[in-house]
Amino acid sequence: MTRPIGVYLIDDHHVLRQAIADMLDGQDDLRVVGQAGDAKSGIGEMETLLPYPDVVVIDLKMPGQSGSSAIAQIAQSHPQTKILVFTMYDNPAYVWSTMNAGASGYLLKSASRADLLRAVRSVAGGGGYLQAEVTMPLVKRLIQEARVAGDRGTLSVREMHILEALADGQSNKMIAKSLLLAEDTVKSHLRRIYEKLGASDRAHAVAIALRQQLIG
Known part of the structure; x- marks a missing residue:
């Protein structure tokens, strides 16, 4: 038995x-x-x-x-x-x-x-x-994680440099000066970075980038 x-x-x-x-x-x-x-x-x-x-x-x-x-x-x-x-x-x-x-x-x-x-x-x-009641919320989270992970490759070299500057605590003005860009151009890059990472602000973008190992 x-x-x-x-x-x-x-x-x-x-x-x-x-x-x-x-x-x-x-x-x-x-x-x-x-x-x-x-x-x-x-x-x-x-x-x-x-x-x-x-x-x-x-x-x-x-x-x-x-x-x-x-x-x-x-x-x-x-x-x-x-x-x-x-x-x-x-x-x-x-x-x-x-x-x-x-x-x-x-x-x-x-x-x-x-x-x-x-x-x-x-x-x-x-x-x-x-x-079933927990499956759909979990699937949505997995989709979001996959989207963020997939967006790593869409960040340009310039955007990666700006992310690293954000992590160093540089202001928009400092970033513009170090990368020889207009400050408005830096702001445009930041908006695209936030959109790609699903971030709400500078600190959130840096946190996501560190978690996703985009920057060290």
Whole structure:
């Protein structure tokens, strides 16, 4: 007989956590092997379990250690364990960061019972799971990141020089003098740079350029 999928729950909402445990334990192929109200105690208890849980269902916002940092810790120490984020936050930045940290799935607490069961089974089987409601915002973020990355190549040599001057804190007048340009020409270049990088001002442009490694 195949061993049931061992699931560990980490969530500071006790009533919700117990309801999820009862639901999962009602399935023949799933078994809740433990639960905790915070990440630190949950990680500590999981280290005492043999075998280590197959799936960890974890919230993001809890007292003490955050779910995000716990995800990275679990993924590093037990890469074979699958992690499913179960949270109320649909911010694409959270989806992006938790998936990068090692999570295999992301589910909102507004999800149906069927969605939760499907997500647990999917990640346990080596797949991933993104709830439909978080997929579109994430795709939009990925498109924006790709657009910014793609625009690197469209920056001219002159624009790169101006970006580097911005990073050095030079004013428009100083940049114009050093590059032998009219100040109005520098302003025109800046407008194009902001547009290409999706920046709102000088500081934002420099921040994006540093993050995208356009300048050192």
